[in-house]
Amino acid sequence: xxxxxxxxSLGSRYRALQQTIARLAEQYExxxxxxxxxxxxxxxxxxxxxxxxxxxxxxxxxxxxQEALVKIDDCxxxxxxxxxxxxxxxxxxxxxxxxxxxxxxxxxxxxxxxLHDQRPPELGPxxxxxxxxxxxxxxxxxxxxxxxxxxxxAVMALDRLQLRGLMTIPEPADNLASQRQPYRRLAALLQELxxxxxxxxxxxxxxxxxxxxxIAEGTTLLRIGTALFGPRNTEAP
Ligand SMILES: *Cc1c(COP(=O)(O)O)cnc(C)c1O
Numbered sequence: 001x002x003x004x005x006x007x008x009s010l011g012s013r014y015r016a017l018q019q020t021i022a023r024l025a026e027q028y029e030x031x032x033x034x035x036x037x038x039x040x041x042x043x044x045x046x047x048x049x050x051x052x053x054x055x056x057x058x059x060x061x062x063x064x065x066q067e068a069l070v071k072i073d074d075c076x077x078x079x080x081x082x083x084x085x086x087x088x089x090x091x092x093x094x095x096x097x098x099x100x101x102x103x104x105x106x107x108x109x110x111x112x113x114x115l116h117d118q119r120p121p122e123l124g125p126x127x128x129x130x131x132x133x134x135x136x137x138x139x140x141x142x143x144x145x146x147x148x149x150x151x152x153x154a155v156m157a158l159d160r161l162q163l164r165g166l167m168t169i170p171e172p173a174d175n176l177a178s179q180r181q182p183y184r185r186l187a188a189l190l191q192e193l194x195x196x197x198x199x200x201x202x203x204x205x206x207x208x209x210x211x212x213x214x215i216a217e218g219t220t221l222l223r224i225g226t227a228l229f230g231p232r233n234t235e236a237p
Contacts, residue, residue, distance in 0.1 A: 011051065017228055021037060028216045037057065038060070040060075041225070042232075061223055062084060113154075116161050125160055131168065135182065140169060142168065148189055165220070167205065203219050205221075207225070
């Protein structure tokens with residue numbers, strides 16, 4: 001019989017992180033169950049993911065499709081939920097639609113249509129967040145604020161997609177007040193959207209460096225890599 005490969009330090013980092021999140025949720029008077037941790041496992045091994053799952057984490061997010069497919073397969077015996085948070089290339093939509101439960105980076109109607117058409121019906125609807133580009137940086141994904149209603153309506157019309165909310169990746173800022181600004185805008189956008197679509201209530205926002213700002217502004221899904229797994233050696237696999 002082999003010993004479990006549990007990495008004690010990963011387990012203790014996980015517990016410390018959950019405590020930090022719980023403390024911040026309390027500080028900002030957020031309902032703890034509405035501030036969830038999504039473990040960003042890009043560049044991490046299947047062993048690290050399994051260790052994290054042993055510690056209690058079941059939701060994982062990946063940016064790079066080929067890398068993700070290997071790990072999804074390696075961990076197929078575990079009850080994990082997989083989220084895609086990378087840029088979506090047109091020719092990758094089939095694999096995304098058939099291997100993930102959530103996609104956070106939908107930013108054009110054509111991609112929504114392809115994900116819908118390629119979603120195997122027996123898997124149930126694919127959960128979708130619309131990515132919003134709040135700072136107008138042209139080098140990253142996301143639609144402009146004013147385009148959100150139109151794309152939301154397009155997603156709502158597709159029955160194999162379930163619109164869940166909004167996601168953003170802001171420009172890094174080094175103080176809490178500046179970090180809070182884009183998250184406040186995203187939260188306001190979600191409120192507007194929820195007037196038309198009451199079930200839409202996910203705010204995918206906040207990373208290791210700005211989780212306090214995101215919790216303060218109402219995040220429901222923190223996307224955390226470094227603060228859980230430690231520093232990454234590389235950005236890309
Ligand atoms: C890598 C990544 C994260 C996690 O970043 P950390 O700083 O490691 O917490 C969150 N969201 C997206 C979209 C990412 O690509």
